[in-house]
Amino acid sequence: MKDLEFGIDLLPNQRSLGLNWNLETDTFFFEVMTKDKSFTRRGILSCINSIFDPLGFLAPVVIQGKNILRNLVLGTKEWDEPLSEDQLDTWRHWRDSLIKLEDLHISRNYFPESLKRCKEKRIHVFCDASEFAIAAAGYIMTTSSESKCHTGFVLGKAKLTPTHGHSIPRLELCAAVLAVEVGCSIADHLSLQITDFKFYSDSKVVLDSRSFLHGKFLCVRVAFLQHVTRSFAGLSGCSGWHYCTKSRIVEAFQEAEKFIVRTVQQEVFTEEIDYLMQNKALPESSSLLSLDVFLDPDGIPRVGGRLNRSNMP
Structure with missing residues (x-):
C-alpha cells in the first residue's frame, strides 16, 4: 500500500x-x-x-x-x-x-448514506422451511434525513433438515427459532441503536403457538419464542413477535424456565394436576401417590421433603 x-x-x-x-x-x-x-x-x-x-x-x-x-x-x-x-x-x-x-x-456498505444520519433503523428477519432445509435472513431498513427508505442485507443462515421424523409445521417452528437466533446475533454484534425488530413467517401454526400439541420437542422451542415475546412486551409495553436486548435479565430466564417445566409436567401429569387444582386426593393409580405433592404459587407440582416433618422452626 x-x-x-x-x-x-x-x-x-x-x-x-x-x-x-x-x-x-x-x-x-x-x-x-x-x-x-x-x-x-x-x-x-x-x-x-x-x-x-x-x-x-x-x-x-x-x-x-x-x-x-x-x-x-x-x-x-x-x-x-x-x-x-x-x-x-x-x-x-x-x-x-x-x-x-x-x-x-456485494457492497461493503449497507447504504450509500451514513447510518449515523438515519432517523430510524429497523431490523426485519424473514424465515421459511421446506422438506430439505430451513432458513432465515435479516435485513436492516433505515429512513434517511430526507425521508427516503433504504434496505440492506445483514445476516443469513440456512440449515439442512433431518432426513425423517419431522413434519412441515415442526420445521416451520425450527425456522422461527433460527430467525430469532439471527435477530439475537444482529442485536449483539451490530453496534447501532435499533428502533424496532420485526420477524416474519408465512406459517399460521408458528404465529399461533397455541395450536401446537406440546411435546418435549415442541415445548422447548415454543418456550424460547414465548420467552422473547413475553419479556419484551413486559419490559417496554410492546406487542408482537420480536426481540429486545433487555430480555436477558434474570427474571426473564426464570419465567422461561417455569414455562418449560409447567408445559412438560402438564403433558405427563395431566390427571394429577387436575386433582391438585381441585384440592382432591390423587387417584390410587397415580405414580405420585406415595409422594407429598402440592402445587406451588406458579401452578407447578412440587414434592415436599423430610424437613416438613421435622421439628425445626
Missing part, C-alpha cells in the same frame, strides 16, 4: 476477516476453488468447506451442496469411494455453477 500512487494506481484486493475485499469498488467478492478435487465424498466435503461465507451471502447456494453431500453419504460407504455416474452428473452440475459466483460483488 505504501508504494501506491493514489489516483493513478489501482487499489489491490485485500482479505478482511476471511472475506475478499476489492478496495477499488469497496465490495466483497468470492474466489471458488473447484480444481484438483477428487470425485469422492472427501473431495466434495473439501470443496464445500472451501467456500467461506460467514454472513450467509451464499447460503442458498451452499445449502444445495450440503444437501448433495448428505445424499451421497447415504449412497456410499467409504470416504474415498468414487461416485456413480448419476451422482457424478449431479455433483458436476452444482460445482460448475460455482464459477458464476466469481462475478458476484
Whole structure:
C-alpha cells in the first residue's frame, strides 16, 4: 500500500476477516476453488468447506451442496469411494455453477448514506422451511434525513433438515427459532441503536403457538419464542413477535424456565394436576401417590421433603 500512487494506481484486493475485499469498488467478492478435487465424498466435503461465507451471502447456494453431500453419504460407504455416474452428473452440475459466483460483488456498505444520519433503523428477519432445509435472513431498513427508505442485507443462515421424523409445521417452528437466533446475533454484534425488530413467517401454526400439541420437542422451542415475546412486551409495553436486548435479565430466564417445566409436567401429569387444582386426593393409580405433592404459587407440582416433618422452626 505504501508504494501506491493514489489516483493513478489501482487499489489491490485485500482479505478482511476471511472475506475478499476489492478496495477499488469497496465490495466483497468470492474466489471458488473447484480444481484438483477428487470425485469422492472427501473431495466434495473439501470443496464445500472451501467456500467461506460467514454472513450467509451464499447460503442458498451452499445449502444445495450440503444437501448433495448428505445424499451421497447415504449412497456410499467409504470416504474415498468414487461416485456413480448419476451422482457424478449431479455433483458436476452444482460445482460448475460455482464459477458464476466469481462475478458476484456485494457492497461493503449497507447504504450509500451514513447510518449515523438515519432517523430510524429497523431490523426485519424473514424465515421459511421446506422438506430439505430451513432458513432465515435479516435485513436492516433505515429512513434517511430526507425521508427516503433504504434496505440492506445483514445476516443469513440456512440449515439442512433431518432426513425423517419431522413434519412441515415442526420445521416451520425450527425456522422461527433460527430467525430469532439471527435477530439475537444482529442485536449483539451490530453496534447501532435499533428502533424496532420485526420477524416474519408465512406459517399460521408458528404465529399461533397455541395450536401446537406440546411435546418435549415442541415445548422447548415454543418456550424460547414465548420467552422473547413475553419479556419484551413486559419490559417496554410492546406487542408482537420480536426481540429486545433487555430480555436477558434474570427474571426473564426464570419465567422461561417455569414455562418449560409447567408445559412438560402438564403433558405427563395431566390427571394429577387436575386433582391438585381441585384440592382432591390423587387417584390410587397415580405414580405420585406415595409422594407429598402440592402445587406451588406458579401452578407447578412440587414434592415436599423430610424437613416438613421435622421439628425445626
